[in-house]
Amino acid sequence: MKEIYLDNNATTRVDDAVFEEMRPYFCELYGNPSSMHFFGGQVQRKIDEARNRTASLLGAHPEEIIFTSCGTESNNTAIRSALEAFPERRHIITTRVEHPAVLTPCRNLSKKGYRVTELSVDGEGRLDLDELRKVIDEDTAIVSVMYANNETGVVFPVEEVGAVVKEKGVLFHTDAVQAVGKIPLNMADSTVDMLSLSGHKLHAPKGIGALYVRKGTPFRPFLVGGHQERSRRAGTENTAGIIALGKASELAGQYLEDENTRVKAMRDRLESEILRLIPNVRVNGGGTLRLPNTCSVAFEYVEGEAILLLLSEKGICASSGSACTSGSLEPSHVLRAMGVPFTCAHGSIRFSLSRFTTDEEIDAVIRELPPIIHRLRELSPFGRESLAKG
Amino acid sequence: MWDYTDKVREHFLNPKNVGEIPDADAVGEVGSLACGDALKLYLKLDDKKERIVDAKFQTFGCASAIASSSALTEMIKGKTLDEALKITNQDIADFLGGLPEEKMHCSVMGQEALEVAIAKYRGGPIPGHEHVQPEMTGEVVCKCFGITDEFLKKVIRENRLHSAEQVTHFTKAGGGCGGCIPQINALIAEVMGEQPKEEQKKPGKLSNLRKMQLIQEILENEVRPLLWADGGDLELIDIAGSTVQIAFRKACAGCISSGHTAKFVEQKLREAVADDIRVEEVEG
Numbered sequence: 001m002k003e004i005y006l007d008n009n010a011t012t013r014v015d016d017a018v019f020e021e022m023r024p025y026f027c028e029l030y031g032n033p034s035s036m037h038f039f040g041g042q043v044q045r046k047i048d049e050a051r052n053r054t055a056s057l058l059g060a061h062p063e064e065i066i067f068t069s070c071g072t073e074s075n076n077t078a079i080r081s082a083l084e085a086f087p088e089r090r091h092i093i094t095t096r097v098e099h100p101a102v103l104t105p106c107r108n109l110s111k112k113g114y115r116v117t118e119l120s121v122d123g124e125g126r127l128d129l130d131e132l133r134k135v136i137d138e139d140t141a142i143v144s145v146m147y148a149n150n151e152t153g154v155v156f157p158v159e160e161v162g163a164v165v166k167e168k169g170v171l172f173h174t175d176a177v178q179a180v181g182k183i184p185l186n187m188a189d190s191t192v193d194m195l196s197l198s199g200h201k202l203h204a205p206k207g208i209g210a211l212y213v214r215k216g217t218p219f220r221p222f223l224v225g226g227h228q229e230r231s232r233r234a235g236t237e238n239t240a241g242i243i244a245l246g247k248a249s250e251l252a253g254q255y256l257e258d259e260n261t262r263v264k265a266m267r268d269r270l271e272s273e274i275l276r277l278i279p280n281v282r283v284n285g286g287g288t289l290r291l292p293n294t295c296s297v298a299f300e301y302v303e304g305e306a307i308l309l310l311l312s313e314k315g316i317c318a319s320s321g322s323a324c325t326s327g328s329l330e331p332s333h334v335l336r337a338m339g340v341p342f343t344c345a346h347g348s349i350r351f352s353l354s355r356f357t358t359d360e361e362i363d364a365v366i367r368e369l370p371p372i373i374h375r376l377r378e379l380s381p382f383g384r385e386s387l388a389k390g
Numbered sequence: 391m392w393d394y395t396d397k398v399r400e401h402f403l404n405p406k407n408v409g410e411i412p413d414a415d416a417v418g419e420v421g422s423l424a425c426g427d428a429l430k431l432y433l434k435l436d437d438k439k440e441r442i443v444d445a446k447f448q449t450f451g452c453a454s455a456i457a458s459s460s461a462l463t464e465m466i467k468g469k470t471l472d473e474a475l476k477i478t479n480q481d482i483a484d485f486l487g488g489l490p491e492e493k494m495h496c497s498v499m500g501q502e503a504l505e506v507a508i509a510k511y512r513g514g515p516i517p518g519h520e521h522v523q524p525e526m527t528g529e530v531v532c533k534c535f536g537i538t539d540e541f542l543k544k545v546i547r548e549n550r551l552h553s554a555e556q557v558t559h560f561t562k563a564g565g566g567c568g569g570c571i572p573q574i575n576a577l578i579a580e581v582m583g584e585q586p587k588e589e590q591k592k593p594g595k596l597s598n599l600r601k602m603q604l605i606q607e608i609l610e611n612e613v614r615p616l617l618w619a620d621g622g623d624l625e626l627i628d629i630a631g632s633t634v635q636i637a638f639r640k641a642c643a644g645c646i647s648s649g650h651t652a653k654f655v656e657q658k659l660r661e662a663v664a665d666d667i668r669v670e671e672v673e674g
Contacts, residue, residue, distance in 0.1 A: 305452035342424040381430040381448035
């Protein structure tokens, strides 16, 4: 069975061109870029090229890019760096809907005596900037607000948030793991001090990420040891991964328009057909600016894991923000923060597309999904009235 | 990926006995939309009203909830009510070739629905229980999912559970805000026949100043972070002798459970500071 992969916010396939670019750096050009000899030097030059490419995607200077092992490392590094750079400041501001890669370090820090404020969101997943204005103070070391939400695709007004943050002279970090490659970014004209990205969300392999750190931003390394990454991230470079991320960044720039036209059109079609064909459905965050590739829909009276399993039987790969798949028992913290009613929070499914998604695949989902929801609603003791319409 | 047996898969993809029995003799309903799973079980008895001749179900829930319901109906058909009552949640899990531990609560739900159906049919409550729903007798421990100490003790005993995490997997208790995990640990200790261990040694006689400092520390480091996690907060207004005045903020302000939260704060402070602490909620 050929898979229909609509889980690109979880991870993406490595682009063939990216794989070709990185391939020689395993068995042939395996030198250490720090070495004095020509054999390492040629790898160093390729890493420089990758840095230029990633910087260019972000509208940044190459020296502002630190390669890391993943988005999680980038996020942890940014938060810890700010706290170490301003040891007298004991307050962190973030949001309730962040990825665990930000929320968990913040919550751990709150147990160590830091004050952590998690900004709330409204029913459409939007932030209240007045709440931020109220809580930010001279004790705040860092504000970390995601660029776009992984579950709903809701895009935060990062520059508006940044304007409030910079007015107070506080460091501003954004977890842009889901945004890079999907919406245009330009650090040259931005309030962002630090930005995290992850390779495997943009068709590079797993195990490579980057942290953008604006020139002049106080920075303290997380990993210390050798002088790699200008002593900002010790550890022998993941050469093949870095080279892959460079190529993936270049391609992401080229496909940005495609992402916002063709991919977005497919997403919109999927969404409107689901709404047309299936009763008692709501789009999470549907009323606000969202990533062009993400569609989070809540089906009332059915449970997400059951939907995913039946989709999987048809070769369709999606994801749920629901209780049963994530290991925890309550619906996802994102949907809860948005106040999505319990009647449908358990039945939320996320479809996330990529440039590899085809119209035929969207057709298949539109064909297979309605009977699956109908079948589960027939099993369910609730919402019998929705069956008549379906 | 799901760690399910072929039997679970089979009962999920092709569940047996789905639907309603319009003239059922007994109906048992457990769970709710808010809980994330629910089961409605219908039983039809023979003319002597002793033996189950037909069983059907409707389930809202994940794959293992659907499979457990299907398995349960298969297992009880042909059994007398007394025989059926002997089925434990573990029997349901065994019938399916095992369930992942995180999903054991699905088998518990099946067993519960059966108990409720039979108790309702027989008219009398389950021995010693006023209400028909067995999970609703006793004191509520887990407020997120409305689960009582009686029910938890039964599940802990029957499944020989020894950690709060296991209890969460079997019953969901503790899987929401996590505020009841200390109580769950105490119940496990009780069932295991041990005295609950003294978690923190209480300090001896405290000066007023030290007492106030300690109260502030506990509120800052142990209480407020828990409230923040749910978008709430509190503010310490005043300390007068052993009376601690607090005001709830953000999501906690006006929350219907703020009374419980105040009790929780009081309990925390009593454990760590002094037994006579009283927490008072004030407007501030």
